Amino acid sequence: MTEQSPPSALSRLGLAFRVFFRTLFDPEFAGSTLDLLSGRVTKIESPQPKAPPPALLETSPDSALQLLGLLQQEGRLVDFLQEDVVRYSDDEIGAAVRVVHEGCRKVLNEHIILAPIRQEAEGARVSLEPGFDAAAMRPTGNVVGEPPFTGTLAHRGWRATEVRLPKLAQGHDVGVITPAEIEL
Amino acid sequence: MSESRYAVGVDLGTTHCALSCVDLASSEGEVVKLEICPIPQLTAPGSVEERPLLPSFLYLPHPDELAPGDLILPWVEGQAWAVGHLARDKGAQTPIRLVSSAKSWLCHGGVDRRAAILPTEAPQEIERISPFTTSVRYLEHLRRAWNQLHPEDPLEQQELTITIPASFDPAARELTAEAAEAAGYPHATLLEEPQSALYSWIQSTNGAWRDQVRVGDVILVIDVGGGTTDLSLIAVVEQEGALELHRVAVGEHILLGGDNMDLALAHTVAQKLAGQGTRLDPWQIRALTHGCRAAKETLLSDPEQISVPVVVPGRSSKLIGGTVRSELTGEEVRAIALDGFFPVVDAAARPASRARAGLTQLGLPYAQDAAVTRHLAAFLGRQAEATSDLEGFARYLPEGASFLHPTAVLFNGGVFKAQPLAERVMSVLNDWLAAEQSPAARLLEGADLDLAVAKGAAYYGYVRGGSGVRIRGGTAQAYYVGVESAMPAVPGMDPPVNALCIAPFGMEEGSEAELPPQEFGLIVGEPVRFRFFGSSVRRHDQVGTLLEFWDEEEVQELEGIEATLPAEGRAVGEVVPVRLSAAVTETGTLRLEALPRGGGERWKVEFEVRS
Numbered sequence: 162m163t164e165q166s167p168p169s170a171l172s173r174l175g176l177a178f179r180v181f182f183r184t185l186f187d188p189e190f191a192g193s194t195l196d197l198l199s200g201r202v203t204k205i206e207s208p209q210p211k212a213p214p215p216a217l218l219e220t221s222p223d224s225a226l227q228l229l230g231l232l233q234q235e236g237r238l239v240d241f242l243q244e245d246v247v248r249y250s251d252d253e254i255g256a257a258v259r260v261v262h263e264g265c266r267k268v269l270n271e272h273i274i275l276a277p278i279r280q281e282a283e284g285a286r287v288s289l290e291p292g293f294d295a296a297a298m299r300p301t302g303n304v305v306g307e308p309p310f311t312g313t314l315a316h317r318g319w320r321a322t323e324v325r326l327p328k329l330a331q332g333h334d335v336g337v338i339t340p341a342e343i344e345l
Numbered sequence: 346m347s348e349s350r351y352a353v354g355v356d357l358g359t360t361h362c363a364l365s366c367v368d369l370a371s372s373e374g375e376v377v378k379l380e381i382c383p384i385p386q387l388t389a390p391g392s393v394e395e396r397p398l399l400p401s402f403l404y405l406p407h408p409d410e411l412a413p414g415d416l417i418l419p420w421v422e423g424q425a426w427a428v429g430h431l432a433r434d435k436g437a438q439t440p441i442r443l444v445s446s447a448k449s450w451l452c453h454g455g456v457d458r459r460a461a462i463l464p465t466e467a468p469q470e471i472e473r474i475s476p477f478t479t480s481v482r483y484l485e486h487l488r489r490a491w492n493q494l495h496p497e498d499p500l501e502q503q504e505l506t507i508t509i510p511a512s513f514d515p516a517a518r519e520l521t522a523e524a525a526e527a528a529g530y531p532h533a534t535l536l537e538e539p540q541s542a543l544y545s546w547i548q549s550t551n552g553a554w555r556d557q558v559r560v561g562d563v564i565l566v567i568d569v570g571g572g573t574t575d576l577s578l579i580a581v582v583e584q585e586g587a588l589e590l591h592r593v594a595v596g597e598h599i600l601l602g603g604d605n606m607d608l609a610l611a612h613t614v615a616q617k618l619a620g621q622g623t624r625l626d627p628w629q630i631r632a633l634t635h636g637c638r639a640a641k642e643t644l645l646s647d648p649e650q651i652s653v654p655v656v657v658p659g660r661s662s663k664l665i666g667g668t669v670r671s672e673l674t675g676e677e678v679r680a681i682a683l684d685g686f687f688p689v690v691d692a693a694a695r696p697a698s699r700a701r702a703g704l705t706q707l708g709l710p711y712a713q714d715a716a717v718t719r720h721l722a723a724f725l726g727r728q729a730e731a732t733s734d735l736e737g738f739a740r741y742l743p744e745g746a747s748f749l750h751p752t753a754v755l756f757n758g759g760v761f762k763a764q765p766l767a768e769r770v771m772s773v774l775n776d777w778l779a780a781e782q783s784p785a786a787r788l789l790e791g792a793d794l795d796l797a798v799a800k801g802a803a804y805y806g807y808v809r810g811g812s813g814v815r816i817r818g819g820t821a822q823a824y825y826v827g828v829e830s831a832m833p834a835v836p837g838m839d840p841p842v843n844a845l846c847i848a849p850f851g852m853e854e855g856s857e858a859e860l861p862p863q864e865f866g867l868i869v870g871e872p873v874r875f876r877f878f879g880s881s882v883r884r885h886d887q888v889g890t891l892l893e894f895w896d897e898e899e900v901q902e903l904e905g906i907e908a909t910l911p912a913e914g915r916a917v918g919e920v921v922p923v924r925l926s927a928a929v930t931e932t933g934t935l936r937l938e939a940l941p942r943g944g945g946e947r948w949k950v951e952f953e954v955r956s
Binding site (some may be wrong): 227230236237240241243244246249252253254256257259260261323326327329330331332333334342 | 367389391392412414415417419438505588652656658660662663664665666668669670693
């Protein structure tokens with residue numbers, strides 16, 4: 162339990178009333194109040210220990226922002242996604258996509274080494290052995306019975322085998338995806 | 346230097362620098378452990394990455410332009426300048442603060458290379474930097490990058506080789522050696538880039554090079570870098586039963602490279618766009634140049650492809666609305682890159698000549714003729730006699746040959762990644778050869794076009810230790826000082842000058858020329874200047890040879906040299922007779938000294954340093 166700062170005068174007043182009424186009407190609570198007042202208990206233990214919460218990790222936004230910055234810097238990805246494509250013809254969008262594709266591809270090639278998870282051609286018959294890595298290989302459709310499962314490879318999957326992000330100066334503001342440019 | 350762990354090669358290029366090393370402990374004979382060393386550098390403000398190449402650009406930022414920490418490097422909190430990727434990118438937006446092509450300036454005799462003159466376009470308030478200091482900055486960056494990655498084996502203790510264009514004159518070589526010393530490279534050796542490319546090719550064959558070249562071969566190395574074209578001829582001779590390589594000739598310094606081609610293509614596209622009413626700003630021209638380079642490679646390697654779209658994004662956040670689209674056709678690329686830079690010419694063609702550079706020229710002396718094939722024809726024509734003194738080459742050329750006939754060609758430089766350019770050079774050369782009844786030259790395959798110079802430099806450091814074949818070179822020029830002739834002066838004309846040979850052709854590293862008999866009077870305490878000349882074709886002049894007349898094609902004036910006799914033990918103003926001695930140092934630079942009569946003193950003669 163974390164150490165709490167002492168309650169304010171106003172909240173102490175409220176607390177005193179709540180203790181007064183519960184002690185008056187709740188015999189069990191009155192016993193606890195007695196224990197507390199006589200010094201037998203200094204802190205009230207919670208009645209049942211809680212189960213530990215599921216392990217969900219907070220990811221640091223820094224590298225996400227850094228990668229977004231790189232995709233913008235090289236491939237203008239943020240500009241592209243923020244623009245309203247409805248107003249433009251497919252030809253115009255196509256020209257811009259070349260910029261985005263070439264730049265973003267360069268960022269991937271330089272910073273995140275990718276490899277397909279399954280080496281077989283898409284459309285091939287593949288089987289999943291018992292104990293297969295469910296994070297890397299996902300059976301879909303008629304998922305019944307016991308592995309080995311046999312099915313058609315719909316997507317080969319991608320795995321990042323290596324990530325090489327630039328090192329950043331201490332205090333570098335990764336929130337700036339791309340700075341405003343002012344031509345003098 | 347036997348305790349060096351590595352032989353390290355530094356390619357100090359006009360547009361890129363690279364660092365390579367051979368692990369001496371794990372290399373033996375032809376099994377060499379050679380790698381390219383990554384170079385940490387700023388790739389964006391405050392963002393450091395390792396890249397195989399360090400772009401040779403230096404940016405001088407405004408004090409308020411960047412946030413604190415934006416210029417951080419793994420070894421320093423920040424400096425008043427940036428080099429590498431960030432410098433190049435910032436410079437594209439703010440060219441007045443960008444220093445580029447420092448290496449071309451380093452060998453530009455028309456300016457004082459130690460004076461703060463770059464960027465030439467910078468307004469008054471920007472503190473400029475000299476070509477010399479810029480080179481020091483690049484070398485320092487490379488040294489600290491190496492030391493960062495190899496803290497146990499600091500660069501200062503390794504066997505070091507720095508590459509220079511074969512066409513660098515003595516002053517530029519001296520400046521490079523001095524820059525290396527100033528950057529903390531105590532014992533660097535200089536190596537000519539085309540030789541380095543050949544070393545790299547030899548190394549990459551794992552010993553099989555002996556099957557690909559034979560005694561009697563003359564290998565033409567064509568090195569077209571980003572900004573310069575460098576030519577060399579290397580003959581294969583037999584010495585005590587083993588193959589030996591002799592570099593017999595080097596070409597002139599030609600400021601013409603791959604970047605010129607991409608820029609020419611970009612301007613073609615820009616003109617097309619201007620015709621449609623779209624003007625591009627300099628930033629877009631740069632993006633366009635990149636696009637054109639890629640389009641050029643695609644179009645040249647695939648003749649089926651009629652055109653390739655080239656798109657240039659605008660600078661505003663409206664990407665789709667601001668993107669300019671055009672295309673480059675195969676026809677245009679063939680007309681410009683192929684026929685413009687590598688036209689089919691005959692062997693007697695010569696480049697359109699440039700008027701002799703004035704001594705205070707401001708810009709770089711770019712080649713006036715963009716045709717690499719014409720420069721090649723001029724080089725081979727001038728060097729027709731290059732092998733005449735080599736043993737076994739007496740009957741090498743057919744009767745009446747008008748140019749030197751190479752038997753093999755090695756290409757270097759990213760330009761030749763576009764195969765048709767290399768094929769064009771081969772076909773033009775082979776046409777010349779066929780016209781003079783010589784067999785076609787072979788292409789030496791498997792060269793690493795981008796990194797051969799850096800790799801060859803490290804390999805050279807390894808073979809210097811005694812393993813593997815070495816290319817014998819020596820100076821590729823004979824050197825002369827100007828001596829005023831005794832003829833009466835004619836009003837309105839310069840007094841006639843004779844050229845006295847003080848260093849013969851082909852002086853090897855670590856050798857000293859004999860003393861010429863002629864003496865000069867030096868005035869104590871006063872700098873005395875001499876005119877200085879070089880010839881890449883007069884192979885037979887000995888020390889003391891005096892030329893009264895010469896052809897400008899044959900003997901070229903270099904920058905003047907300057908000797909100052911300190912007043913120690915002499916009266917200022919006294920005239921002391923001296924003789925000029927020439928030596929080639931172990932580093933590979935020419936050293937000139939003035940030796941006063943009857944004494945053991947030696948005074949260094951400086952390649953001219955303008956004040």
